[in-house]
Amino acid sequence: MNDLLASLQVSRRTILAGGAAALAAGCSRGLGPGVLTATDTHVNDYPTVQAVIRFGKMLERATSGRLSLRMYPGGQLGNERDTLEITTFGGLDFNRVNLAPLNSIEPLTTVAALPFLFTSIEHMRSTLDGPIGDEILASLEPHGLIGLCFYDSGARSFYNTRGPIRTPDDMRGLKLRVPGSDLYIAMVQSLGADAVPMPLDEVYQSLAQGVIDGAENNWPSFESGRHFEVARFYSLTRHLLAPEVFVMSKRRWDTLSADDQSLIRRSAKQSVPYMRELWDDQVEKSKAIIMNSGVEVNEIDPAPFAERMRGVWDEFLTTPEQRDLARRIVEVGEPS
Numbered sequence: 001m002n003d004l005l006a007s008l009q010v011s012r013r014t015i016l017a018g019g020a021a022a023l024a025a026g027c028s029r030g031l032g033p034g035v036l037t038a039t040d041t042h043v044n045d046y047p048t049v050q051a052v053i054r055f056g057k058m059l060e061r062a063t064s065g066r067l068s069l070r071m072y073p074g075g076q077l078g079n080e081r082d083t084l085e086i087t088t089f090g091g092l093d094f095n096r097v098n099l100a101p102l103n104s105i106e107p108l109t110t111v112a113a114l115p116f117l118f119t120s121i122e123h124m125r126s127t128l129d130g131p132i133g134d135e136i137l138a139s140l141e142p143h144g145l146i147g148l149c150f151y152d153s154g155a156r157s158f159y160n161t162r163g164p165i166r167t168p169d170d171m172r173g174l175k176l177r178v179p180g181s182d183l184y185i186a187m188v189q190s191l192g193a194d195a196v197p198m199p200l201d202e203v204y205q206s207l208a209q210g211v212i213d214g215a216e217n218n219w220p221s222f223e224s225g226r227h228f229e230v231a232r233f234y235s236l237t238r239h240l241l242a243p244e245v246f247v248m249s250k251r252r253w254d255t256l257s258a259d260d261q262s263l264i265r266r267s268a269k270q271s272v273p274y275m276r277e278l279w280d281d282q283v284e285k286s287k288a289i290i291m292n293s294g295v296e297v298n299e300i301d302p303a304p305f306a307e308r309m310r311g312v313w314d315e316f317l318t319t320p321e322q323r324d325l326a327r328r329i330v331e332v333g334e335p336s
Contacts, residue, residue, distance in 0.1 A: 034067045036252070038094035039083050041075040047282060048096045048151050048244060049073045051275030055246075058267040067260065069094070088144035090251030098153065099242045100181045108139040109245075110316055111325045115187045116306035118241040119334060121155060125276070126335040128243055132328060137245070146253045148268035150243040152279045157237045159222055160214025161207060164298045165235035168192055168308055177203050177215035183316055187239065188216075190308045200225065207231050216240075220279075223286035234290065234297045237305055246271075 038056070040049045049071065056069025077083050080097045084105075087095040102109040111117070118124040127133060128150040137147025158165050158176065165171055172192040178184035180197045188195040196212050200221075206212045207230040214231055216239070222228055246268055253261060291297065317323045 032068075034063075034065075036067060036069050036093040037072065038069055038096070039072045039077045039087075039092055040096040041080055041083075042073060042096075044073045046073070047275050047278035048246075050278055051151060051271045052094065052096055052246065054274050055267050055271040058270060059263065062263055062267070063260075067263075084145075084247075087247065087249045090249050092249060093252045094246065094248050096151065096244060096246050098244050100179060100183075102140070102245060103181070103183065105143045105145075106139045107319055107322055108136050108325060110183065111322050111329065112136060113183055113240070113242040114313060114316065114326065115183075115239045115309050116302060117326065117329060121152070121241065122335050123332065124241045124243065125152075127329055127332045129272075130332075132325070132332070135325070140245075140247060141250060144250045146248040146250050148246045148248055148265060149272050150245055151272065151275045153242055153244045154218030154220065154279070154283065155236075155238040156216050156218050156240040156242075157235060158214060158216045158239075159227065159231040159234040159295075161210075161231050162213055162233065164233050164296060165237070166298065166300055168304055174213045175211075177206065177212045183312070186312045186315060187309065190312050191305065203227060204230065219283045219286040219290065223289050228290045228293055228295050232295050234295050236297065236299050237302065239302075239305060 036056070036059070038052050040046070040052060042049050044050075053069070053071055056071065060068045077086070077092070080095075081101045083092060083095055084097050084101050086092050099109050099113045103113060112128070118127070128136075133150055137149070140147040158171070160174060160176070162174065163170070168191050171188075174193040175196050176188050176193045177198045178188055178195045179200075185195040185197065198206065198212070203212070203215050204226055207215070207227060214233075215227065216237075217225075217227075222231075222234065228234070248264065253264075256264070313326070317326055
């Protein structure tokens with residue numbers, strides 16, 4: 001374990017200077033030839049981690065132990081951007097990542113991250129479970145990644161310390177934390193608020209000290225980060241329903257037989273319902289904790305908020321392929 005961490009926790013400069021071979025060697029050191037490695041920034045009991053562990057057990061069972069999985073959760077191997085780069089170079093076999101670090105790699109992934117693109121969880125799931133989802137996953141292959149499946153990341157909404165948000169005008173002047181993403185920054189600014197890029201682990205203290213007025217995230221993150229203790233207003237804008245992605249290194253993929261490749265694709269897809277079951281349960285548990293704490297929760301009319309996103313869509317849909325994909329996603333609509 002220590003050898004693996006030492007090999008993987010290297011600087012970006014080392015990676016770009018040609019450290020991929022050393023990383024791949026470090027990842028396999030002490031592991032058998034059929035042991036595949038995976039990483040996730042979430043903790044061990046998080047739904048995406050448990051889904052990937054379930055995926056590994058499927059592989060092990062189907063191959064009578066010839067293939068197995070070693071999972072490194074909790075950000076042991078670094079943040080998503082760094083581990084994604086390591087995966088691309090072949091130093092890691094599997095990785096669960098958010099869409100954000102993929103947006104700078106493949107333009108089509110930006111489409112699924114657009115605010116107010118999906119109208120509901122059901123719309124998002126039915127779209128990404130079909131040909132459109134497969135098209136986005138396939139777009140990663142030229143970038144050294146095999147897209148295997150989509151996992152849920154929940155519906156993100158705004159919470160703050162000031163008061164309920166019912167219209168975009170209520171957001172004017174609020175200082176809201178966002179991830180370090182140009183898309184998130186543009187979205188918040190279009191709603192009249194001030195975007196403050198900040199690591200997630202700094203949000204609680206910043207809310208408590210008044211450095212920021214609020215942030216945005218899903219029910220489980222709002223609850224697990226204890227942000228609801230200081231931000232007592234949660235407004236269900238559901239502005240983002242962007243998924244997370246389970247990917248494999250193409251370098252490792254190309255060393256496998258066609259049968260093993262098919263098994264990996266099939267097992268990854270089969271892990272999705274399990275992840276969603278865990279996720280839905282966690283959402284309900286987190287929601288109950290927040291509601292019982294006395295946080296004021298309010299619904300909103302999404303139309304005025306979505307209207308403000310026209311300029312954001314125009315800014316980030318820069319190619320005909322992106323615009324066509326967005327149009328087709330909208331046309332899928334709610335499942336019948």
